[in-house]
Amino acid sequence: MEEVLINMGCIKTVRDIISKVDSGTYNIVDEYDRKVLVIVEKNKSLETRTWEDEGWILSIHYDENGEITSESLVKDI
Secondary structure (H helix, E strand, O other): OOOOOOOOOHHHHHHHHHHHHOOOEEEEOOOOOEEEEEEEEEEOEEEEEEEOOOHEEEEEOOOOOOEEEEEEEEEEE
């Protein structure tokens, strides 16, 4: 499997994903070997959910321009 590195800190990269990737849910592994769920709503938004220690999930929402609109820690039930 090919390894692809994506810089989610780059607004242009996030904006490109939102505009070019089909709507859907994608499972990836980040550079720290954490499981990340990426939810894309094409041309509208993107959300990443990263599993953290002790059952917490870091949720980051991006708008259609690639800007972060919210960031929160949610306890996984």
